[in-house]
Amino acid sequence: MTKKADKIDRLAELMQTSEATTGASLWREAMRRLRSSKMAIIGAAVIAVFVVLAIIGPWIAPHSPTAQTWRGEVFPNQGKFVGMRGENWFGLDHLGRDLFSRMLVGARQTLLVGVVSMLIGLVVGALVGILSGAAATLGGRVGQRVDTVIMRITDIMLSLPGLLLAVSIAAVLGQSLTTVMIAVGVVQIPVFARMLRGSMLAQGGADYVLAAKALGVRKRRIVLTQILPNSLSPVIVQATLSLATAIIEAAALSYLGLGNPDPAVPEWGVMLSQAQRFFDNEPMMAAYPAIGIIITALGFTLLGEAMREALDPKLRG
Template identity: 85%
Template sequence: MTKKADKIDRLAQLTERTEATSGAGLWREAFRRLRTSKTAIIGGVVIGLFVLIAIVGPWLAPYSPTAQDWRGEVFPNQGRFVGPRGENWFGLDHLGRDEFSRMLVGARQTLLVGVVSMLIGLVAGAIVGAVSGAAATLGGEAGKRVDTVIMRVTDMMLALPSLLLAVSVAAVLGQSLTTVMIAVGVVQVPVFARLLRGSMLAQGNSDYVLAAKAVGIRKRRIVLTQILPNSLSPVIVQATLSLATAIIEAAALSYLGLGSPDPAIPEWGVMLSQAQRFFDNAPMMSVYPAVGIIITALGFTLLGEAMREALDPKLRG
């Protein structure tokens, strides 16, 4: 009996080591491919510059982003605005504030909103997806019923247009940047949940899971130490792609007036919302934040697509 137990333990340890090694090899191969991918390099450079500006922007800004030092030079009612010049590289906004300083400081706020929104969706969606995936994979008939209920709820959330769902949540919670983060995060929850559940179902029939069942490893341990860690690759890729979506949707909510109630706080979505009234006379006020949002979202999208290709064996050349 002792020899049999020792044999089972050795088999379980061998299974775990094999999966850990193959998982580590997958990530090493992915990083090697990313280093040689032009798409990943371009996306990484864009993201790196954006993060750098977000971190050091407030110290690089030549003026206070809220100071209306040149208000006497701007007359919005008469269509008179100050464009780019020596002391104001991007010109002045409708209140006489330095547009370049507001862009630098606003990058931090935009990054904060995007990252926090993505993390809310990732954490909540991963919990829901893990519970559903574990129930469907190893929960028997009762587990399948739990999985069905969870998935029908996520299907209802996915049936709603993402922006409409975000606007509904933001309207209920009230106007603030925190509301924007929660609203955008809620939109991301069903995406992460379904992705992780599907990945766990695919892993549930793998050889290492069957081997773990055969040697008598408890179901909870199989899920936590085997199935779940090996199902996270597509979720990590989706998190990178969702950052781009979160930044765009957060900017859209701010544009609709559901962002920060204090218009003096620089944030690219808020700046775009304020500039729309003066587009005919000062189009560059809209162009600067719009280009910033587009380039940042493009950077995250390029890196996410490169990561997806590097980690997906079906897309490897």
């Protein structure tokens, strides 16, 4: 009996070592493919520039983003604006504020909203996904019922257009930057929950899980130490893609007037909202924040798609 138990223990160790080696080699192969992917390099470069500008923007801005220094030179009622010039690289807005400085400082607010919104969706969605996935994988009949209830609620949330749901939440909570973060984060929750739950279900039938069950390992330990770590790859990829979505949706809420109640604080969505009234006379006021949002979202999307391809075992050569 002792020899048989020793053989089972040895078999389990070999299976876990094999899984760990496979996982490590998968990540090494993914990193190699990312380094050779032009899409990943471009996306990472765009993100790096955006993050650096968001961090150092307030210190390198040539002028105060809120000071109406040149208000006497701008007459929006007459359609007279100051365009690009040596002193103001992007020109002036309708209140005589330097647009270049506002773009630099506004990048920090945009990044903050996007990251916090994504983290809210990731953390809450992961907790929901872990509960649902663990219940469906190892919870028996009661677990199946718990999983069914959670997934039906998730399906209801997914059936609603994301921006419409975010607008509804923001309208109920009131106008503020925190409201935007919460509203956009709630929209992301069912996406992460559904993805992590599906990944855990796929891992639930793996050989290392069957071996752990045969050895009598507690279900909670199997979920936390075996199934969950091997289910995180698609969630990491989705987090990168969700940053792009969060930035766009946060800008949309700010554009609709549901963001920061102080219009003097620069944020790309707020700047875009303020510029719509003067688009006929000065379209560049809207073009600068719009281009910033598009390029930033594109960078996160390119990196996320490159990570998805790099981690997809079907595409490994």
